[in-house]
Amino acid sequence: MPKRPIEPLFWTLFSAGGVIAAFFIPLLLFFFALAFPLGWLTPPSYEALHHLVSLRLARLFLFVVCSVPLFHWAHRFRYTLYDGLQIKHLNEFINVFCYGGAIAGTVVSAYLLWNLH
């Protein structure tokens, strides 16, 4: 009966990623991509940030914030391409691109956080 049993998992990741993105990403993006590089706010020193990220809880937090929202992106972007551009015939390619990208990002974040000394 269930034709695509993987779909509920993707949807759960989509909605979990949506929650995480909504609560955590606006401030992090504003700080790290605009306020710190442009000098609007004093960025934390390398040592301070390194120390913060060396905490296990902070790493877990960063892993979740960097990986789960990528699945949110994959899900939404897939349907935007389907509906917005009406390119359903490229289904397979779009799926590989979106979910493959999210999985790759998850692997990269796990690798980076695991090897951070």
Place this chain on the structure above:
Amino acid sequence: MSAPTTRSVPPHTPYHPRWYRSHVSTYWWMQQWSYFRFVLRELTSLGVAYSCVILLYFIRALSLGPQAYEALQRRLASPVLVLVSFISLVLVLFHTITWFSLSARAMAVRVGGKRVPGLLITASNYVAWLVISGVLAWFLLR
């Protein structure tokens, strides 16, 4: 019954009417403000993905050393990336706002048998967002 030699008629089942399908323009989402807002909401996911990539670059810079950390900040201050970051921030904020109003409709919270009004759920989301942002800012600006 012989196989048709010409292909003047599109393939269809005999005695079955061909479906009527009205043509939908590729630009259907530009025809009405509500459609456009819907697509814009879906496109906020690009801002979310961009944020994840930026954070991953920062983690990478932290593992490479102080020079890489400085270099990444200098690169992010370039005009093109500032523009991309600014657009992403607008998209991400739009995601937060639409997500909070959506969660009020998706969640039917009941207290004492009565449904909590959606406005209250949205408002509590905003409060939680402020608290979380405050905590993050405290950690990063200390």
